[in-house]
Amino acid sequence: MQHVRQPESDRRRQGYAARMVDEADETPREEIEVTRAKQYPIPEPGKACLSLAETCGLVGAGMTTVRKAIDTGQLPARKLGKRVIVLRADVDQFLKNLPSTRA
Secondary structure, three states: OOEEEOOHHHHHHOOOOOEEEEOOOOOEEEOOOOOOOOOOOOOOOOOOEEOHHHHHHHHOOOHHHHHHHHHOOOOOOEEEOOEEEEEHHHHHHHHHHOOOOOO
């Protein structure tokens, strides 16, 4: 199946995402894929030390948010060689110290 690009003027009329058109059935297809939020691993229950990715999975926040919490001192972290690790007890305390809100 071969795709043909629409002329530049037609793509501008369709908005930001340029579309591809299938020659056979003229079905428009998005050229730009929608990216989804990164899925971080959730650590197993008995694990005491967590990587940053596992901390993100446990907290339910992104890497930038977790690193910002570490940089501001809200979430204690330790270095193990080149790796940054976070104790699960520190994550639990961090979550308990977060301000409560009404949903």
